[in-house]
Amino acid sequence: LTKPFELQELQARVRAQLRRRQYEAEERPADQLSLGDLQINLLSRSVQRGDRELNLSQREFELLCFLVRQPDTVHSRQEILDGVWGSPFVGDPNTLDVYLGYLRKKVEHSGAPQLLHTVRGVGVMARVGDPKP
Template identity: 50%
Template sequence: MAGEADTQQQQIRQRQPQMLIVDDDPELRRFLAGELQAEGYATSEAANGQAALVQVRTTAWDLVILDWTLPDFSGVEVCRRMRSSGITVPVLILTARDDVRERVEALDSGADDFITKPFSIEELLARVRARLRRSSLNSPTASGETLSLGGLVVNTGSREVSRNGTPIHLTVREYDLLLCLLREPNQVHPREVILRTVWGENHFGDDNLLDVYIRYLRKKVEQAGQPTLIQTVRGVGFMLKEGAVRS
């Protein structure tokens, strides 16, 4: 009986989403760990960028909560190195910075979301839940489907994206956004619907981030000499539809 109980407890632990908290403030790490564990998440901690990179390269995480300012190098640099190594785990950056240029820098590094200090723990937990929901909905499955339009091909099982045979690397959020548009091509997707679908019901923040991600997607999936794919419907939203040939 004891062996069965141990096995059940192990299975419960295995089902817990795994969170890595990266911050040089030990009090903040302990606070976040306690709040996340109270929500049923398993946590581990890292105090600097080097330790974080070691952990993300050796362990499968469901989410990394990453402070911008670290003693060795910035959280943005950590994220950039993760993405260049092919690590696609979602990253939520904590930052005291609120400048638009710095938000863009964080997104350019491959971050999926960020939250500005000081923040409420309720907002952070809501963002965590929303990110995990998106990851769950779009997790790879053996029975994935293939979606295509205008030479663009997405395999939802392997999460591979290509256009005209050329592989395209997307961040987790870029992939979610593309999938949202590609599941219903030739239809207008209102901005608020896209935000709710991709960022979650409890999205907090500037919806101009949607325009930033649309710009990123266009750079990656639209090629010179090929029809454009992502169309802007002014005042409404966006749609995926073959358009004029891009010069």
């Protein structure tokens, strides 16, 4: 963090670090994540939606796992970039848009509930169906 900095920026970074440490400390299911009909096997790094096996790149897999680990939670763009690409993220912020596009094309299909939702002006969340509670 370079000086001068805004207090809000410092607070956001501290919260992000604490959140990451909390994730590491929490006991996670050994090898499975799921959301609706989406199944993620962390050991084999395989993803299945319904009866379809999805072929994801390493970054797409990491992005999907990041979002599915906390369903119904809106993650800010910066939080996702730092969590998936590393903190602090250095690069083009549009990288997230590109990878979300790739991921949506592979995960979403007609007739199935939408899983990845953009909450305008806030961030992205994983949730089965409508993004509004």
